[in-house]
Amino acid sequence: MAEIQALAGGFAVALTLTNLLLMFTGVILGVIIGVLPGLGGANGVAILLPLTFSMAQTPGGATSAIILLSCIYWGALFGGAITSILFNIPGEPWSVATTFDGYPLAQQGRAGNALTAAFTSSFIGALVAVILITFLSPVIANFALEFGPPEFFAVYFLTFCAFIGTSKEPAFKTLASMMLGFALAAVGTDPVTGTLRLTFGSTKLLTGFDFLVAVIGLFGIGEILLTLEEGLAFRGAKAKLNMRVVLETWKELPRYWLTSLRSSAVGCFMGIVPGGATPASFMSYGVARRFSPDGDKFGSGMVEGVVAPETAAHAAGTSALLPMITLGVPGSPTAAVLLGGLMIWGLQPGPLLFVEKPDFVWGLIASMYLGNIAGLVVVLTCVPLFAAILRVPFSVIAPIIVVVCAIGAYTVHNAIFDVWMMVVFGVMGYAFKKLQYPLAPLVLAIVLGDAAEASFRQAMLVSLGDMTIFFSNKLVGFLTTVALVLLLWPSVTWLLGKARAR
Amino acid sequence: MTEEREGRVALRIKSAEIAVAALFLMAGVLVMYDSVRLGATWGDDGPKPGYFPFYIGLIMTVAAVMNLARGFMIPADKNPPFVLAGQLKMVLTVLVPAAVYAAAIGWIGIYVASILFIAFFMRWLGKFAWWKVAAVSAGTAVALFLIFERWFLVPLPKGPIEAFLGLN
Numbered sequence: 001m002a003e004i005q006a007l008a009g010g011f012a013v014a015l016t017l018t019n020l021l022l023m024f025t026g027v028i029l030g031v032i033i034g035v036l037p038g039l040g041g042a043n044g045v046a047i048l049l050p051l052t053f054s055m056a057q058t059p060g061g062a063t064s065a066i067i068l069l070s071c072i073y074w075g076a077l078f079g080g081a082i083t084s085i086l087f088n089i090p091g092e093p094w095s096v097a098t099t100f101d102g103y104p105l106a107q108q109g110r111a112g113n114a115l116t117a118a119f120t121s122s123f124i125g126a127l128v129a130v131i132l133i134t135f136l137s138p139v140i141a142n143f144a145l146e147f148g149p150p151e152f153f154a155v156y157f158l159t160f161c162a163f164i165g166t167s168k169e170p171a172f173k174t175l176a177s178m179m180l181g182f183a184l185a186a187v188g189t190d191p192v193t194g195t196l197r198l199t200f201g202s203t204k205l206l207t208g209f210d211f212l213v214a215v216i217g218l219f220g221i222g223e224i225l226l227t228l229e230e231g232l233a234f235r236g237a238k239a240k241l242n243m244r245v246v247l248e249t250w251k252e253l254p255r256y257w258l259t260s261l262r263s264s265a266v267g268c269f270m271g272i273v274p275g276g277a278t279p280a281s282f283m284s285y286g287v288a289r290r291f292s293p294d295g296d297k298f299g300s301g302m303v304e305g306v307v308a309p310e311t312a313a314h315a316a317g318t319s320a321l322l323p324m325i326t327l328g329v330p331g332s333p334t335a336a337v338l339l340g341g342l343m344i345w346g347l348q349p350g351p352l353l354f355v356e357k358p359d360f361v362w363g364l365i366a367s368m369y370l371g372n373i374a375g376l377v378v379v380l381t382c383v384p385l386f387a388a389i390l391r392v393p394f395s396v397i398a399p400i401i402v403v404v405c406a407i408g409a410y411t412v413h414n415a416i417f418d419v420w421m422m423v424v425f426g427v428m429g430y431a432f433k434k435l436q437y438p439l440a441p442l443v444l445a446i447v448l449g450d451a452a453e454a455s456f457r458q459a460m461l462v463s464l465g466d467m468t469i470f471f472s473n474k475l476v477g478f479l480t481t482v483a484l485v486l487l488l489w490p491s492v493t494w495l496l497g498k499a500r501a502r
Numbered sequence: 503m504t505e506e507r508e509g510r511v512a513l514r515i516k517s518a519e520i521a522v523a524a525l526f527l528m529a530g531v532l533v534m535y536d537s538v539r540l541g542a543t544w545g546d547d548g549p550k551p552g553y554f555p556f557y558i559g560l561i562m563t564v565a566a567v568m569n570l571a572r573g574f575m576i577p578a579d580k581n582p583p584f585v586l587a588g589q590l591k592m593v594l595t596v597l598v599p600a601a602v603y604a605a606a607i608g609w610i611g612i613y614v615a616s617i618l619f620i621a622f623f624m625r626w627l628g629k630f631a632w633w634k635v636a637a638v639s640a641g642t643a644v645a646l647f648l649i650f651e652r653w654f655l656v657p658l659p660k661g662p663i664e665a666f667l668g669l670n
Contacts, residue, residue: 050656051654051656053656054654054655170569170572172565172568172569172572173565173569175561175562175565176523176526176562176565176566176569179530179558179559179561179562179565180526180529180562182555182558183529183530183533183555183558183559183562186533186554186555186558190551192551193550193551195540195551197536197537197540197551197552197555198532198533198536198555200536221600224596225593225596225597228592228593228595228596229585229589229592229593393628395623395624395627395628395630396620396623396624396628396630396638398596398623399619399620399622399623399624400620400642402596402600402603402619403603403616403619403620403642403646406603406604406607406612406616407612407646407650407658410607410612410658410659411650411656411658414657416604416607416608416659419604419607420604420605422604423597423600423601423604426597426600427597430593431518431522432522434518434584434585435515435518435519435522435584437522453554456554457548457549457553457554460548460549461548461549465544465549
């Protein structure tokens, strides 16, 4: 078991005092970010990324930096559940499904049970996903070492087609939003020839659009605007969580082992193909309702209805890092931000990372185990504290969040222009969200645009412009075929629907 | 502000769909136009710089036309509001000050701009007492200054007041 040995080495890297401290700091920051409206995993990590620039330059600092950032992500995943259950306000899109049964439970005075169930199942979902990452990622990375440009482009192509095939938004809107991302990525200097593209003579556009600014604007400012529509008041249930309630809930939880298992599987699958945590949580809630003996009581406050979406959301959120570290293709916007972080620190994510920086990779994987334990401890002990944050009036929180977002956008390139772009992206995020243009493919396209284009052009150079290179061997042919099936999936279901209606 | 005016519809879904799809259409055409200018064909040494973006623009244009068509096909009786007047007012009360704030950073620095922005917000929307407004806004700025300038050594934009205080 080479993986176990490598993992033990990873624990040795991750288990330093500094790293443990960073883990707890990250988790606490993450939960706060997850609780606050307008700050979420993706833009929370994006805002804090510039703070790690100097940290990552010290020896071993890159590992500490990724531990801090990934723990913020775990914290945000945990934090979303708190607001869903206590306030019926999903702090994160992936905790919407948690409100269905979590909030009724809180209204019945069983908030403690709902919270314990949510946190514990989040932890289990994440654990399953981390175990999967531990054993699967070296295999995939090893396999991907053989990849050439056509294979890489096929993987990118598959990623983007998966968005079209699996998203619940209209296919043409997903497509438009994705293409906008690619177009924004193309702005600036052409990576191959150095020609200026789409700058229209503006010097501000020379460096192109940074996806971090886009993330902060789209998710941060856009979310604040959406929250404001609902008004300024929060009304929530009281949060009480003592050891007795925790133990009582833990005794009940083993009953739902099958639901947990099913939800973990759904979550891992949706995380690896870039479906993401949000559809995973909905899907797993639906599946649990169909298979549970108490299915008809779902929505009235069933613990099982909290377990299913939380397990899946956390499993998906965690397993989204698998394609990120092995192939350099992130499975979610937050994974994309982490990927951006690695590139800024001078690490090239992808199969070679396992060969060149085993310390970093295994340190990260070990920190996923430890970070989730840290997260569980923090949330179980500090819920009332975090819930208190939401009692701070929104007219105080909102401007502070805007200020923090602005600083985050500025520090990416020390450019005030980026702060203006953030506001523009904020309006865009608001309109897109309301009109069901998905934001995740847009962000991923900005991140991967240059890499996808480079691999496409290299493949075309090899084949002299012959598209059949994407079917030239079994592997690349398989990837391309799956991608095309996913791409055409919406039209297939549309045609089937038409035929059935007749 | 009466109840009725708050509930008035400012913009309906159909108009919003058409407007956004039209913007996408313009962006798609713009991308194709610039790609053709750079050369969207196969050059002597492989694909020219506009080769890849051209198709991006083309797909965006096609998708935008489809969305535009679907927008126009929304029947008048199934046209829910995109935003109510009251909601729009709330959104603008954040958006306009935020835009002014972003513009002001360049002149007066991020710290003073943040103090004014937070103070304005708390006083105008939250109706807080002046001492609370002053404490929170100034406290945030000082905390940010310590975190960024002192601990993480990340310089943020500063204006004449910081220069006067000798904090540059």
